[in-house]
Amino acid sequence: MSLSSSIRPMESPHFYFELGELISSTGNDHFAAKMLHLVDKLVPAHLVDLSEWTLDEQQATVLDIKLLGSAGSKEDLPAPRSLPHHNDHPLLKEMLGMDDSLLIQMNAKGKSPSLRGTPHQCNLVLRQASRRYVISFYRSPTQPAFSLGQLSFLKCLSDTLLPLIKRHAQASRQAPVKRTVESHTLLEQSQLQREFHKRLSLSEITLSAREKEVCLGLLTGGTVPQMAEKLSVKNSSIETYLKRAATKLGVSGRHGLAKWMIGA
Template sequence: MSLTSSIRNIDSAHFYNELGELISSTGHGLFAAKMLHLVDKLVPVQRVELAEWTLDERQASTLEIKPLGSAGLEEALPPTQPSQYQDDHPLLEKMIEMNDSLLIQMNAQTSSKHPRYLSHQCHLVSRKANRRCVITFLRPPAQRLFSLAELSFLKSLSETLLPLVERHAQIDRQACQKNLGLAPSSPLTAIEQSPLQREFNERLCLGDITLSAREKEVCLGLLTGGTVPEMAERLSVKNSSVETYLKRAAAKLGVSGRHGLAKWMVGA
């Protein structure tokens, strides 16, 4: 079946049955495989990879690239290792500047310093605050490029797929927050059991924001009047490490420094 006829038949009951299966798999391990199964029948792809990026937009840098699942042929396409080159990633500049959802095509680069980019790629990207949800469809370099008709179709399909990936990422974050809440006691156990900790966690949930355990510890320590040296001694780390945790947390919260953190806490 040609791509044109596939688009013409997009309203078929079979397509919507598979779309329903994809929706029902949101938040589960089969989500990426279900997406690949749905898309590959319409636009042939060999692999799909899902990720959520957290950016420091002020510094135009990457704070975290969190994998959300993948499916397809690994032998034809080596696994992605984004942590090795986060801040010179070819997508970073476009992600920093984007306002609306993007479709980004990257053809195979025979001389690329990143082996990953020896494959043909189509990236669908959505933006919410400093987060970017990314769907990457890949083809081995021996296969043809994505055609304009295929790219147009994937762009239209992104209006359905990207909100599902955002929901998938949200469920993943909520699961991580729940796990953190059940983790063994930390150096700030007393604070974590206080009303301030409960209010802090509620504010994070309302903003759909995820902080690491150390980022939370530093924020809570500063909110209770602690200094950077005091936090460093309490956590047995260097002052610079505390400042790094604070910087990362501030970027996720969209604030600057202790004053900004306090204003965020009271909802200002």
């Protein structure tokens, strides 16, 4: 899979609908499942683990590892197993040496230890002071390793996923939310709207009512024709509203809008 061809699905309305659902699920128990559902269609993975690490960088040790969520086909992979000691974890050395906020690391085949006991593991890591936010994707040992093209795509997608796991960790600490199945979809939609208006307020940016409506519609997976029909305007008008909003927000296109939404 080439990088250029793998990026094309990110331009589809369905991708942004699922991304909107992922943004809305930060802080609740559905977050890991929605992240895996989004990524698995683009880069097949059996399971995802989300974790927050606290390091003592001067002593080069791990103070704590907190599991933030897990989702996937657990029958295809062993249950999480403890390594001899946190400080023996194969990711620690890479985390300590991070200069950038992004790291993609794939375990080599052979004897490299792994939390799930499989050599096919890809980790996305965000550095935030002494904390590391880690997204670990796994494939079963019977499946092929992640290809270079797939790793390149995950690296491209990481600037969207990594800020979200940080937000998820913060939201989980502040106010764990339990949601019923019946109210889940409605609450997610209203939360996305609240998050959007909160981001606008923090940015001190003013959008017109139509510009807001178009941005929210596109973030939740609406297409330009759908938005035009809903608002009883031409397709070109929807494009104009989006361009005006994007200019005010300092972004380009729907992907730029999604990245702005999550603070990336």
